[in-house]
Amino acid sequence: MDITPLFDDQGQCTHFVAVQRDITERKKQEAALHQAQQRFQLISRATNDVIWDYDLVSGEVWRSDAYAGVLGDSPTEIEPVMESWTNFIHPDDVGRVLDSLRKVIDGGKDLWGSEYRFIRRNGKVAHVIDRGFVIRDQSGKAIRMVGSMLDITDRMAMEQQLRESQKLEAVGHLTGGVAHDFNNLLTVILGNTETLAELLDEPRMRQMAEMTVLAAKRGAELTGRLLAFARRQPLNPKPTDLSQLVDAMRPLLRRTLPEHIDLEIVHQPDPGIVEVDASELDTALLNLVVNARDAMRDGGKLTIETAKVVLDSHYATQHPEVTPGDYVMISVSDTGVGMDSTTAQRAFEPFFTTKAVGKGSGLGLSMVFGFTKQSGGHIKIYSEKGEGTSVKLYFPQVQGMQQPAGQAKTRADLEGGTEHILIAEDDDLVRQHLQAQLRVLGYQVTAAASGPEAMAALDAAGNVDLLLTDIIMPGGMNGRELAERAQAKRPGLKVLFTSGYTENAIVHHGRLDPGVELLSKPYTRMELAEKIRAVLD
Ligand SMILES: Nc1ncnc2c1ncn2[C@@H]1O[C@H](COP(=O)(O)OP(=O)(O)OP(=O)(O)O)[C@@H](O)[C@H]1O
Numbered sequence: 001m002d003i004t005p006l007f008d009d010q011g012q013c014t015h016f017v018a019v020q021r022d023i024t025e026r027k028k029q030e031a032a033l034h035q036a037q038q039r040f041q042l043i044s045r046a047t048n049d050v051i052w053d054y055d056l057v058s059g060e061v062w063r064s065d066a067y068a069g070v071l072g073d074s075p076t077e078i079e080p081v082m083e084s085w086t087n088f089i090h091p092d093d094v095g096r097v098l099d100s101l102r103k104v105i106d107g108g109k110d111l112w113g114s115e116y117r118f119i120r121r122n123g124k125v126a127h128v129i130d131r132g133f134v135i136r137d138q139s140g141k142a143i144r145m146v147g148s149m150l151d152i153t154d155r156m157a158m159e160q161q162l163r164e165s166q167k168l169e170a171v172g173h174l175t176g177g178v179a180h181d182f183n184n185l186l187t188v189i190l191g192n193t194e195t196l197a198e199l200l201d202e203p204r205m206r207q208m209a210e211m212t213v214l215a216a217k218r219g220a221e222l223t224g225r226l227l228a229f230a231r232r233q234p235l236n237p238k239p240t241d242l243s244q245l246v247d248a249m250r251p252l253l254r255r256t257l258p259e260h261i262d263l264e265i266v267h268q269p270d271p272g273i274v275e276v277d278a279s280e281l282d283t284a285l286l287n288l289v290v291n292a293r294d295a296m297r298d299g300g301k302l303t304i305e306t307a308k309v310v311l312d313s314h315y316a317t318q319h320p321e322v323t324p325g326d327y328v329m330i331s332v333s334d335t336g337v338g339m340d341s342t343t344a345q346r347a348f349e350p351f352f353t354t355k356a357v358g359k360g361s362g363l364g365l366s367m368v369f370g371f372t373k374q375s376g377g378h379i380k381i382y383s384e385k386g387e388g389t390s391v392k393l394y395f396p397q398v399q400g401m402q403q404p405a406g407q408a409k410t411r412a413d414l415e416g417g418t419e420h421i422l423i424a425e426d427d428d429l430v431r432q433h434l435q436a437q438l439r440v441l442g443y444q445v446t447a448a449a450s451g452p453e454a455m456a457a458l459d460a461a462g463n464v465d466l467l468l469t470d471i472i473m474p475g476g477m478n479g480r481e482l483a484e485r486a487q488a489k490r491p492g493l494k495v496l497f498t499s500g501y502t503e504n505a506i507v508h509h510g511r512l513d514p515g516v517e518l519l520s521k522p523y524t525r526m527e528l529a530e531k532i533r534a535v536l537d
């Protein structure tokens with residue numbers, strides 16, 4: 001409201017003129033504008049997108065604050081010009097991107113979109129999706145473009161990781177299946193040639209048989225590594241102090257390494273107890289140490305460390321397979337040749353090797369990978385070409401564990417017996433072989449090719465002391481079911497399972513159920529004899 005006084009000739013105020021205007025509409029408009037501005041600011045903050053506004057006439061470009069994040073620095077020093085964008089596009093992409101932009105502007109189209117790489121100020125590559133639309137004047141001339149840019153670098157890295165792990169998963173299924181079958185064959189070859197080597201008197205023939213035993217053992221080793229990669233190696237996890245385990249291995253490691261490689265072992269005091277299969281972990285460590293040795297032909301330093309670490313939720317978001325929590329880490333680091341990113345990415349693949357033919361089978365890290373995963377752990381390679389390598393294994397820390405009991409294992413002599421053993425095994429070769437082996441050891445043997453057949457044999461037989469059964473058998477009754485039924489009928493019947501790899505029926509998450517006795521294929525006669533006596537006694 002405006003008020004104006006009116007005066008007469010003497011200067012006396014006689015009237016006031018008041019003018020009232022209705023500004024409700026203006027206030028409303030101001031409020032709406034304020035709200036729109038605020039909303040825009042909130043939206044540009046809420047999306048991670050960079051929002052940009054390009055004035056094609058003046059050449060000025062406005063960008064929201066998120067742009068600093070893509071460049072990887074603070075929001076201040078970005079000039080509102082095209083060059084603040086074009087200068088950072090990957091040299092291999094910049095031509096294509098600008099071409100496509102020009103085509104849209106000149107070609108009378110409205111929408112532009114492109115996916116390209118960006119070089120951040122620290123030199124790292126970012127991946128972005130950029131989109132915009134063109135605003136034209138009445139004559140159709142492009143005068144302005146507005147758009148948004150999305151940084152998809154993290155998402156692409158995650159997708160890549162997922163693809164890698166799916167690939168390893170698929171390869172694992174395949175190799176696991178093949179290795180399982182080979183295991184059965186090797187069991188027969190190994191057992192028979194061992195017997196042959198003993199029976200043959202003629203030295204040359206005997207030597208041939210012995211060579212076959214060696215070859216079969218080597219094959220068994222190989223299939224064992226494949227099964228480990230496929231996470232199908234039966235594990236026997238026990239509470240273990242990793243620092244003690246590493247210390248116990250020191251003499252062996254020292255002997256494995258040539259003199260011009262220094263070995264240092266660093267322990268954090270009391271890193272905690274983990275539940276792992278100690279002998280498999282020995283093998284895994286040895287594989288890592290051999291790799292480190294091979295990477296340091298001209299000498300260097302090998303460091304083994306144990307430490308208590310926490311993998312937090314942040315780490316877990318970057319590594320989707322990790323459960324956040326307390327872990328005990330064991331790392332093997334070298335100062336060797338290192339790996340480029342392609343090699344590091346493929347290093348876990350079975351049969352991936354950069355070593356000369358005959359020098360490496362490409363199964364070392366595959367075994368380490370499978371074993372770590374099967375033990376509920378996590379594995380990570382840090383490596384750069386020329387900068388050495390560090391492989392870290394993380395195992396979940398067991399809460400409230402006391403120090404583990406010392407394990408002492410002595411080898412018994414090849415000892416047989418006269419007890420009655422019932423065999424259930426669907427593979428004809430393996431069954432016949434087992435039967436022969438056990439008879440040689442003095443046992444009384446009955447053999448069956450399936451669960452139902454074994455149950456019938458049990459009914460017909462007199463006293464049976466031990467059921468020796470394969471775990472996976474066709475015919476609607478697996479080894480575990482057979483064992484349950486047989487023990488229901490004959491309480492006190494001892495049971496020994498055999499398997500190449502074990503599935504859920506017996507190995508729960510890759511572990512033996514407590515109290516279950518398992519003989520892994522392929523086994524030597526010594527192992528067979530020993531295990532049978534151990535279960536019987
Ligand atoms: N410490 C390391 N430094 C550099 N490169 C390594 C290291 N460890 C592994 N690699 C690379 O990863 C590849 C695969 O390793 P892996 O242990 O699986 O197989 P390998 O050592 O080639 O053969 P194998 O272990 O079966 O004898 C190696 O050939 C090598 O290129």
Ligand SMILES: [Mg+2]
Binds near residue numbers: 287364
């Ligand atoms: Mg190796």
